[in-house]
Amino acid sequence: MKKIFFLLFLSMILQLNAQEDKINSVIKVIADTEHHYAPDKRTAVWEVSANELNGVITLTGETNIKAAKKHLLENLKTMNVSFKDGIQTLPAKDLGENIYGIVNLSVANIRTEPEDRAELASQSLLGTCVKILKKIPGYCLIQTPDEYIGWMDNDGLVPVNKTAIENWMQSEKVIFTKEFGFVFATPDISENRVSDLAAGDLVSLESEENNFYKVKYPDNRIGFIPKSDCEPFKSWLDKRNPTGDDIISTTKLFLGFPYLWGGTSVKGMDCSGFTKTVYFMNGIVLPRDASQQVHTGVLVDTKSGFGNLQTGDLLFFGFAATDSTKERITHVGIYIGNLKFIHSSGMVKINSFDKNSPDYSDFRTMHFIRAKRILGSLDKNGITTIKKNKFYFGEM
Numbered sequence: 001m002k003k004i005f006f007l008l009f010l011s012m013i014l015q016l017n018a019q020e021d022k023i024n025s026v027i028k029v030i031a032d033t034e035h036h037y038a039p040d041k042r043t044a045v046w047e048v049s050a051n052e053l054n055g056v057i058t059l060t061g062e063t064n065i066k067a068a069k070k071h072l073l074e075n076l077k078t079m080n081v082s083f084k085d086g087i088q089t090l091p092a093k094d095l096g097e098n099i100y101g102i103v104n105l106s107v108a109n110i111r112t113e114p115e116d117r118a119e120l121a122s123q124s125l126l127g128t129c130v131k132i133l134k135k136i137p138g139y140c141l142i143q144t145p146d147e148y149i150g151w152m153d154n155d156g157l158v159p160v161n162k163t164a165i166e167n168w169m170q171s172e173k174v175i176f177t178k179e180f181g182f183v184f185a186t187p188d189i190s191e192n193r194v195s196d197l198a199a200g201d202l203v204s205l206e207s208e209e210n211n212f213y214k215v216k217y218p219d220n221r222i223g224f225i226p227k228s229d230c231e232p233f234k235s236w237l238d239k240r241n242p243t244g245d246d247i248i249s250t251t252k253l254f255l256g257f258p259y260l261w262g263g264t265s266v267k268g269m270d271c272s273g274f275t276k277t278v279y280f281m282n283g284i285v286l287p288r289d290a291s292q293q294v295h296t297g298v299l300v301d302t303k304s305g306f307g308n309l310q311t312g313d314l315l316f317f318g319f320a321a322t323d324s325t326k327e328r329i330t331h332v333g334i335y336i337g338n339l340k341f342i343h344s345s346g347m348v349k350i351n352s353f354d355k356n357s358p359d360y361s362d363f364r365t366m367h368f369i370r371a372k373r374i375l376g377s378l379d380k381n382g383i384t385t386i387k388k389n390k391f392y393f394g395e396m
Contacts, residue, residue, distance in 0.1 A: 022057070042289065047062055048087055059083055064090040090141075094135075095135060100160050106126050107265040109153075120263070123273070172233070242283065248334075264276050272290040280386070284386070290332035300372065315335055353368075
């Protein structure tokens with residue numbers, strides 16, 4: 001009898017071990033899939049987990065990457081794992097056809113969580129097309145043209161379907177080119193204002209009236225903008241073939257503007273928000289954060305000093321890798337020549353690598369990591385022009 005009990009106990013232990021090995025194998029495949037398809041949580045949703053009950057593994061969670069889910073399921077099938085697929089693919093089904101949005105404020109805030117007190121992660125400009133991934137009362141989880149994902153409150157955008165987003169993309173628009181301004185209720189600057197405007201805002205062009213453009217918002221509001229403050233979007237884009245001097249001219253428009261964590265507009269910019277805004281106003285879409293921008297463009301050799309730098313190059317600062325820590329990129333600026341650079345730190349300002357300059361920054365010089373050249377790398381090496389970004393022109 002004791003032998004029988006021992007054999008039953010041994011069998012149970014072996015089964016438990018086999019089940020534990022199986023669930024551990026599934027968890028590893030989930031992690032490997034995340035590493036391959038969604039290594040950056042800022043640009044991908046991959047919240048997938050696995051639980052085992054009575055020998056059956058249930059997958060739960062959500063992702064916006066169809067290829068990642070397909071890869072996971074195919075791998076589990078080859079492992080002969082019995083599983084139930086409960087992974088939701090975003091956009092969520094309850095959105096219906098309205099899985100796109102058009103930003104409806106001069107500058108719409110994007111937060112890390114769906115609440116007003118949550119950290120500001122980024123911003124998006126009026127007229128920008130976004131993807132809507134899911135919604136909860138008051139907020140939508142959206143993805144922007146730089147692929148950044150975050151929460152925008154419902155007043156920030158107008159949800160639309162595929163036909164409407166394509167119509168917006170194809171419509172004639174104007175881009176606001178001043179730093180700040182307003183839309184007026186009539187073609188008269190002494191009349192009521194419809195809203196403010198910020199550099200880079202887009203609105204649909206309806207007609208021309210004297211020295212004003214009659215424009216329409218994504219929510220169909222009508223207003224008038226002085227022609228001197230904006231340009232037809234497509235003709236403006238056709239003229240964007242920036243040189244280093246063009247980049248520097250744009251940077252100096254923002255001198256003295258305040259630093260704002262999460263800001264990517266003239267209403268306040270963090271370091272990478274500043275570089276994004278400067279390049280956007282020259283027809284180029286950069287990734288959102290400094291730690292993402294550093295992976296774009298072409299490496300500039302700075303091993304022997306700063307002699308190879310050209311105006312417009314991005315300069316990255318932070319902490320070099322050690323035997324026990326990974327490299328951390330924490331700051332970015334733009335080289336403007338003569339060992340000087342411009343960046344947003346407290347405010348947009350100029351500093352220098354030259355120890356004899358009154359603008360010398362010992363801190364930034366000590367923490368310089370590398371430089372990357374954006375100009376000459378357009379539409380490759382992680383850089384897209386507005387013209388070739390699918391959120392402005394193309395198939396969403």
